[in-house]
Amino acid sequence: MKQTLKTLIVTALMLGLSACGQKPQVKYVFYLIGDGMGINEVIGTELYNQGTGYGPEEINFAHFPVRGFVTTVSSSSLVTDSAAGGTALSSGVKTYNSAIGVNADTVAVSSVADWARAAGYGVGIATSVGINHATPACFVAHTEKRRNYETIVTQYIETPVDFAAGAGIITEKGTGHDGAYFENLAREAGITVLHGPSFDGVASVEGRVLCLSGKDEVDLPYAIDRKEDDTTLSDFVQAGIDYLDARFGKKGFFFMIEGGKIDYGGHSDDAAACFQELTDFASAIDVVLAFYEKHPDETLIVITADHETGGLMLGAGQYEMHPELLAAQKASASVLTELFREEFFPDDKPYKAPSWEQVKAFFAKHLGLWDSVPVSARSEAGLKDIYEQTFGKGGNRNLETVNLYSVNSKMVSEAVIYLDKAAGYQWSYGSHSGSPVGLYVKGKGQEAFVGIRDNTEIAPTIAALAGYKRD
Numbered sequence: 001m002k003q004t005l006k007t008l009i010v011t012a013l014m015l016g017l018s019a020c021g022q023k024p025q026v027k028y029v030f031y032l033i034g035d036g037m038g039i040n041e042v043i044g045t046e047l048y049n050q051g052t053g054y055g056p057e058e059i060n061f062a063h064f065p066v067r068g069f070v071t072t073v074s075s076s077s078l079v080t081d082s083a084a085g086g087t088a089l090s091s092g093v094k095t096y097n098s099a100i101g102v103n104a105d106t107v108a109v110s111s112v113a114d115w116a117r118a119a120g121y122g123v124g125i126a127t128s129v130g131i132n133h134a135t136p137a138c139f140v141a142h143t144e145k146r147r148n149y150e151t152i153v154t155q156y157i158e159t160p161v162d163f164a165a166g167a168g169i170i171t172e173k174g175t176g177h178d179g180a181y182f183e184n185l186a187r188e189a190g191i192t193v194l195h196g197p198s199f200d201g202v203a204s205v206e207g208r209v210l211c212l213s214g215k216d217e218v219d220l221p222y223a224i225d226r227k228e229d230d231t232t233l234s235d236f237v238q239a240g241i242d243y244l245d246a247r248f249g250k251k252g253f254f255f256m257i258e259g260g261k262i263d264y265g266g267h268s269d270d271a272a273a274c275f276q277e278l279t280d281f282a283s284a285i286d287v288v289l290a291f292y293e294k295h296p297d298e299t300l301i302v303i304t305a306d307h308e309t310g311g312l313m314l315g316a317g318q319y320e321m322h323p324e325l326l327a328a329q330k331a332s333a334s335v336l337t338e339l340f341r342e343e344f345f346p347d348d349k350p351y352k353a354p355s356w357e358q359v360k361a362f363f364a365k366h367l368g369l370w371d372s373v374p375v376s377a378r379s380e381a382g383l384k385d386i387y388e389q390t391f392g393k394g395g396n397r398n399l400e401t402v403n404l405y406s407v408n409s410k411m412v413s414e415a416v417i418y419l420d421k422a423a424g425y426q427w428s429y430g431s432h433s434g435s436p437v438g439l440y441v442k443g444k445g446q447e448a449f450v451g452i453r454d455n456t457e458i459a460p461t462i463a464a465l466a467g468y469k470r471d
Contacts, residue, residue: 025297025298025444025445025465026252026298026299026300026443026444026445026462026465026466026467027251027252027295027298027299027466028252028253028255028291028295028298028299028300029116029252029253029254029255029299029300029302029462029466030255030257030288030291030292030299030300030301030302031089031112031254031255031256031257031302031458031462032061032256032257032258032259032281032284032285032288032301032302032303032304033086033089033135033256033257033258033259033303033304033305033306034258034259034262034278034281034303034304034305035082035129035135035258035259035260035261035262035263035305035306035309036262036263036264036265036266036267036274036305036306036307036308036309036310036432037259037262037263037278037281037305037308037437037438038266038305038307038308038309038310038312038433038435038437038438039069039308039435039436039437039438040308040312040313040314041262041266041274041275041278041308041312042059042062042278042438043062043314044271044274044275044312044314044323044425045059045274045275045278045279046058046059046062047314047321047323048271048272048275048323048326049275049279050323051322051323051324051325051326051327051423052323052324052326052327053327054275054276054279054327055276055279055282055283056279056282059278059279059282060282060285060286060289061282061285061301061303061440061442062438062440064301064303064440064441064442064446065441065442065446066439066440066441066442066446066447066449066450067438067439067440067441068438068439068441068449068450068451068452068453069436069437069438069439069452069453070304070305070436070437070438070439070452070453070454070455070458071436071452071453071454071455072085072088072305072306072307072308072434072435072436072437072455073094073434074088074094074095074096074097075094075095075096075104076095076096076097076104077096077097078434079307079432079433079434080097080306080307080432080434081097081098081134081146081307081432082133082134082135082146082263082306082307083095083097083098083099083100083134083137083138083146084096084097084098084099085135085306085307085455086100086134086135086136086137086138086139086306087099087100087101087102087109087138088454088455088456089138089304089306089455089458089459090111090112090113090138090139090256090459091109091110091111091112091138091459092112092456092457092458092459092460092470093109093456094456095109098144098145098146098147099144099145099146100134100137100138100141100142100143100144100145100146100148100152101137101138101139101140101141101142101143102142102143102144106144108142109142110470110471111138111139111140111459112139112254112459112462112463112468113125113139113140113161113254113256114471115463115468115469115470115471116253116254116463116466116468117160117161117254118468118469118471119466119467119468119469120251121248121251121252121253121254121466121468122162122163122244122247122248122251122252122253122254123161123162123163123253123254123255124161124162124163124164124165124240124243124244124253124254124255124256125139125140125161125163125164125165125255125256126163126164126165126166126211126233126236126237126240126255126256126257126258127165127166127167127233127236127257127258127260128166128167128219128220128232128233128236128258128259128260128261128280128281129166129167129218129219129220129258129260129261129264130149130166130167130168130169130170130218130219131153131156131164131165131166131167131168131169131210131212132149132150132152132153132156132166132169132170133166133170133260134146135258135260135306136164136166136256136258137152137156139256140152140155140156140159140161141155141156141159142155143155147172148172149169149170149171149172150171150172150175150177150182153169153170153182154182154185157182157185157186157189157191158189160208161208162208162209162243162244162247162248162253163208163209163211163239163240163243163244163255164208164209164210164211165210165211165212165236165239165240166211166212166213166236167212167213167215167217167218167219167220167231168212168213168215168216168217168218168219169182169183169212169218170218179212179216179218183210183212186210189208190207190208191207191208191209191210192205192207192208192209192210193209193210193212194209194210194211194212194239195211195212195213195214196211196212196213196214196231196235196236197213197214197229197230197231197232197235198235199211199235199236199238199239199242202239202242202243203242203243203245203246204246205243209243211236211239211240213230213231214231215230215231219260219261219264219405220232220233220261222261222264222265222273222276222277222332222334222335223273223276223277223279223280224272224273224276224277224329224330224331224332225273225331225332225334225335232280232283232284233257233259233280233281233283233284234280234283234284234286234287236257236284237257237284237287237288238287240255240257241255241287241288241291245291252298252466254466254468257284257288259277259278259280259281259284261273261277262274262277262278262281262309263309263405264277264405264406265277265309265310265332266308266309266310266312266427266430267309267310267403267404267405267406267430267431268332268333268334268403268405268406268408268413268416268430269310269333269403269413269416269417269420269427269429269430270332270333270416270420271312271326271419271420271423271425271427272326272329272332272416272420273332273333274310274312275326285301285303288301289301292442292443296443296444297444298444299443299444300441300442300443300444300445300446300462300465300466301441301442301443302439302440302441302449302458302462303438303439303440303441304437304438304439304440304455304458305437305438306437306455307432307433307434307437308432308433308435308437309430309431309432309433310427310428310429310430310431310433311427311428311429311431311433311435312425312426312427312428313425313426313427313428314424314425315424315426316420316421316422316423316424316425316426317426318424320424321423321424321425322422322423322424323423323424323425324423325368325372325373325419325422325423326419326420326423326425327368327372328367328368328369328371328372328373328419329366329367329368329416329419330366331366333406333408333412333413333416334406334408336366336367336408336409336412336416337406337407337408337409337412339362339366340362340409340411340412341409343362344358344359344362344391345397351397353391353392353395354391356384356387359387359391359411363415367415367416367419368419369415369418369419373419373422374422375418375422379418382414382418383411383414383415383418386399386410386411386414387411389410390409390410390411399411401413401414401430403430403431404430404431436452439453439458444465445465448461448464448465449461
């Protein structure tokens with residue numbers, strides 16, 4: 001019944017345009033997905049930026065003229081994963097967790113990118129993580145399991161996507177393949193492969209193009225860990241717009257852009273990494289908005305998320321927040337784990353357990369604990385207990401916190417969580433939640449998105465406004 005109602009709404013929209021003697025006016029579609037970006041992550045980022053001075057006090061898209069909510073359940077669970085969420089966002093079809101571009105019966109379904117291409121529009125896909133990661137894969141591939149990475153990248157090469165960009169190519173253990181192997185396959189298929197951080201000349205490329213970071217990585221570094229020569233999501237977005245506008249500017253294009261590592265920060269219960277990543281996503285949206293300003297009557301920008309990650313709460317048991325305390329954190333939990341191991345488990349020296357005062361000094365330096373961030377006696381006792389578990393007699397030097405995308409020292413993870421809580425940010429757990437996510441829309445046809453939507457309603461609405469015909 002719900003699917004039928006959705007179809008009727010989209011059909012009515014198209015009939016309404018025809019009845020008025022109008023053709024769909026949306027020429028340029030930007031569909032942006034902040035992976036794991038819940039509503040509290042957006043608000044929390046604004047508070048973080050206001051308190052620390054890191055970025056703009058207002059996140060650009062959070063103040064778009066149309067704002068609403070999106071429900072995210074999958075066909076197999078009230079809590080979706082990125083594969084099922086991405087398939088719903090790309091195709092308008094519910095499916096089970098782990099499915100890429102197939103329905104609940106594992107039958108391939110077409111995506112809004114397919115519909116745009118069939119209508120003669122250019123198509124671009126960009127992400128800050130692996131090009132064959134779950135969310136971007138849902139727009140071009142069809143497979144029963146999201147971890148079929150090599151099947152997905154092979155389908156990328158076979159599918160005529162005009163522009164694709166991502167940090168790298170994820171491969172599978174045991175196949176003997178690396179990213180270079182698939183880059184060569186892409187070149188053999190006539191695809192121009194470019195490496196960042198600069199993509200000068202991309203607009204003059206004839207035929208399809210694949211942009212990669214240029215480093216041996218499958219994810220771009222967290223914004224909080226970025227070095228000057230690192231490629232950014234904004235670099236990919238600018239390259240995509242330059243290319244698509246040069247080749248398809250007269251007809252129009254569809255461009256899906258994912259901020260993939262917002263999700264990683266949530267899985268790690270790492271607020272500073274998450275918030276800086278979301279600010280970086282907004283910086284990529286600034287590039288889109290610059291294009292929009294040149295074509296305001298022909299451009300539609302739709303921004304949402306596949307799910308929320310981490311169960312982030314604003315407020316940690318007291319009626320106050322202190323986001324300014326997070327300014328003391330200068331690296332992600334993953335990089336802090338590397339630094340922690342280098343300092344206390346050096347390969348070039350015999351192992352000697354550090355004192356508690358040495359460990360405290362490490363966290364004072366890197367997180368501000370016991371320095372700019374007060375630590376109560378009770379909280380110190382809790383952290384010292386983990387120290388004893390790690391370094392004490394019979395302790396486990398490899399005591400770790402494992403999440404979907406990283407394996408961090410438990411000592412580091414708990415210290416970061418303590419800092420987050422001191423600042424007023426508390427995580428429920430390092431996984432997805434079933435909370436609704438935000439919907440932020442600006443541009444031609446924005447009125448069609450007013451209200452609460454299911455994730456299956458967005459792609460068909462885009463298609464109706466842009467004049468794409470669904471299969």
